[in-house]
Amino acid sequence: MSEADPQSRKPERPSKHFSDAELMRYARQIILPGWDIEAQSKLAQARVLVVGAGGLGCPIALSLCRAGVGALCLIDNDVVELSNLQRQSLFTEAHLGQSKAQVAVSELKKHNPYVVLSAVQDRVQNCTHEFLGGFDLIIDGSDNFATRDWLNSVAFDSKVPLLSAAAVGYDGQLALYDFSQSDQACYRCVFGEGGVDTRCSELGVLTTTTQVMGALAANAALIWLGQGVNNIENQLLLWSAKTLTSRKITYHRDPLCEVCGTPPEST
Ligand SMILES: [Zn+2]
Structure with a gap:
């Protein structure tokens, strides 16, 4: 890869010095009990990769951008289509046919100029492990099992x-x-090897399912990055747009998992 290729470079950790304008911008967050300037500083130094600039990636990226994450990279190889506009909230008809990742970044810049934004118009599987390993958090908003499983192994x-x-x-x-x-x-422990693709293009999706899940994902990311807390540790959060209810299912590490399990001792 060339030096100009963003995938060949690890994102640099942003500075945590806040200008007066930044302090004013984040004031309502900084006065929160338990958040404060330290949590805001941690967030401002965090480098986050969002995989998929679609129904989930758009609201996730927008919330993290507004909240003041340090560096945000979006990766998506698709272009904006008419059927995306019902839920992919960073796009309009003016963007049809354009790169989702690049349009998303140009729109996000309008919401917060202090975030270091970058776009990769490619499949995440074409990124180097060094590039992916340079982030503090990877957020998977992709739409297929193969990508999710591959990303899990790399992460x-x-x-x-x-x-x-x-x-x-x-x-x-x-x-x-x-x-x-x-x-x-x-x-892999939770979903096994034979995960089934559940694509919105085949099964449909309510506009608000993506918006609520995007907001919940961004919420979990903020608490993790700013406060170092995982409120769904070893738990799968399930949310229903029909019943407006959520529940958590506890899962356990599989000692025989081919990704994270202990490899058998060689004889
Ligand atoms: Zn595992």
């Missing part, structure tokens, strides 16, 4: 926490896999 190998969000039909799921702890499960 585990790189020890980068993986926030996995999904939204199809009236239902959403959220999990935060923290690979720094040996007792934590991974995506």
Whole structure:
């Protein structure tokens, strides 16, 4: 890869010095009990990758951008289509045919000039492990099992926490896999090898399913990055747009998992 290729470079950790304008911008967040300037500083130094600039990626990126994350990279190889506009909230008809990742970044810049934004118009599988390992959090908003499973393996190998969000039909799921702890499960532990694709293009999706799940994912990311807390540790959060209810299902690490399990001792 050339030096100009963003995938060949690790994102630099942003500075945590706040200008007066930034302090004013984030004032309502900084006065929160338990958030304060320290949490805002941690957020301002965090480098986050959002995989998929679609129904989930748009609201996730917008919330993190407004909240003051340090660096945000969006990756998506698709272009904006008419059928995206019902839920992919950073796009309009003027963007049809343009790169989702690049349009998203140009729109996000209008919301917060202090965030270091970058776009990769490619499949995430074409990124180097070094590039992916340079983030403090990877947020998976992709729409297929193969990408989710591949990303889980790379995130585990790189020890980068993986926030996995999904939204199809009236239902959403959220999990935060923290690979720094040996007792934590991974995506493969929970879903196995033979995950089934549940694509919105085939099954449909309510506009608000993606918006609510995007907001919940951004919420979990903020608490994790600013306060270091995982409120869904070893738990899968399920949300229903039909009943307006959520519940958490506890899962466990599979010691025989081919991704995170202990390899058998060689004889
Ligand atoms: Zn596992």
